[in-house]
Amino acid sequence: MNKPEQQPPEIADFYWMLQMLQTVDVGLVILERDYRIKLWNGFMENHSGITNKHLIDKEIFSVFPNLPRTWIERKVESVFKLGSPAYSTWEQRPHLFPFKSYRPLTGHSERMYQNITFMPLLDPSRKVSQVCLLVYDVTESVTNKLQLEDANIQLEKLSRTDRLTGLNNRGFWEECLQQEFRRSKRASELGKVESSLIIFDIDHFKPVNDTHGHLAGDQVIKAVAQCLKETARDTDFAGRYGGEEFVLLLPDTGVEGAFEVAERLRTKIQSLVVQHEDLELSVTVSLGICDFTTDLDSFNLWLERADQALYHSKHQGRNQSSVWSKELES
Numbered sequence: 001m002n003k004p005e006q007q008p009p010e011i012a013d014f015y016w017m018l019q020m021l022q023t024v025d026v027g028l029v030i031l032e033r034d035y036r037i038k039l040w041n042g043f044m045e046n047h048s049g050i051t052n053k054h055l056i057d058k059e060i061f062s063v064f065p066n067l068p069r070t071w072i073e074r075k076v077e078s079v080f081k082l083g084s085p086a087y088s089t090w091e092q093r094p095h096l097f098p099f100k101s102y103r104p105l106t107g108h109s110e111r112m113y114q115n116i117t118f119m120p121l122l123d124p125s126r127k128v129s130q131v132c133l134l135v136y137d138v139t140e141s142v143t144n145k146l147q148l149e150d151a152n153i154q155l156e157k158l159s160r161t162d163r164l165t166g167l168n169n170r171g172f173w174e175e176c177l178q179q180e181f182r183r184s185k186r187a188s189e190l191g192k193v194e195s196s197l198i199i200f201d202i203d204h205f206k207p208v209n210d211t212h213g214h215l216a217g218d219q220v221i222k223a224v225a226q227c228l229k230e231t232a233r234d235t236d237f238a239g240r241y242g243g244e245e246f247v248l249l250l251p252d253t254g255v256e257g258a259f260e261v262a263e264r265l266r267t268k269i270q271s272l273v274v275q276h277e278d279l280e281l282s283v284t285v286s287l288g289i290c291d292f293t294t295d296l297d298s299f300n301l302w303l304e305r306a307d308q309a310l311y312h313s314k315h316q317g318r319n320q321s322s323v324w325s326k327e328l329e330s
């Protein structure tokens with residue numbers, strides 16, 4: 001009987017190590033001092049579609065001309081020079097090798113996210129003779145992280161948005177008002193500040209609900225909100241303050257400008273025709289305006305004064321705009 005051929009222990013070790021390098025779920029690329037490829041393991045073969053034997057001894061930039069050469073050279077040269085590893089995370093560079101992402105869970109991400117380590121490999125005299133690039137596929141954890149961030153952004157947006165109208169809700173809008181109040185207070189110490197507030201309310205809204213139902217009322221609220229969105233500038237802050245009460249904060253706008261905006265809003269809403277089933281509904285609004293003045297000691301007082309002006313409009317017959325003045329103080 002033939003005895004199985006015995007191999008010297010070093011050769012056997014070499015084989016199992018080679019198999020491990022080939023099958024490990026991390027990309028391994030070994031580069032010589034002159035950037036020739038010495039190893040391109042199974043992971044790299046599978047994801048690039050190019051086998052080790054086509055790449056071996058070829059200069060990496062000649063086979064992958066789209067690689068960021070200057071960046072790689074900077075990393076590799078530092079490893080040769082200092083003898084210590086260098087790193088790159090997906091946050092700095094999402095990928096080095098543009099491999100497709102195949103993971104079913106993360107199907108929406110087109111490319112594999114990669115963390116890269118550049119490892120020095122030492123020869124027997126302890127000199128760095130080669131550099132090994134370890135390519136980690138971090139797509140799954142990155143995608144989870146990005147999805148979580150997306151969800152948080154959506155949640156934050158939802159938490160400050162009014163469901164029915166899509167306007168800023170009362171809580172978030174009040175935060176904006178507080179901030180604008182603080183900004184105006186600070187700026188007023190240095191010079192003149194202009195900033196105004198409009199609050200308005202749909203006239204006789206209760207009968208709309210009572211006669212035509214809540215859904216009809218909701219349609220009217222949505223249409224008024226749309227007018228408000230169309231009238232406000234990008235730098236203004238529009239919000240739904242309560243049921244049929246709306247607010248508009250106008251930074252860098254004096255009382256004359258705010259009055260003009262209020263009147264534009266009022267006439268626009270007056271000419272609205274809201275379609276609900278076979279009904280055509282029209283409404284008007286009453287508005288109150290108050291500009292920032294240095295005697296205001298809180299944002300609440302600013303709001304209160306605008307509200308006093310709004311009630312003046314109501315008492316004067318509705319469908320009109322009023323500017324706050326001392327005489328309106330109750």
Ligand SMILES: Nc1nc2c(ncn2[C@@H]2O[C@H](COP(=O)(O)OP(=O)(O)OP(=O)(O)O)[C@@H](O)[C@H]2O)c(=O)[nH]1
Pocket residue numbers: 164201202203204205206207209213214215216217218221242243244314318
């Ligand atoms: N459809 C609908 N109605 C709402 C909503 N929020 C508040 N309301 C209604 O709005 C009405 C407000 O009525 P009032 O405060 O009496 O005011 P008004 O009838 O507009 O009278 P004036 O403001 O004095 O002109 C109430 O009937 C509320 O039920 C909402 O989201 N949808």
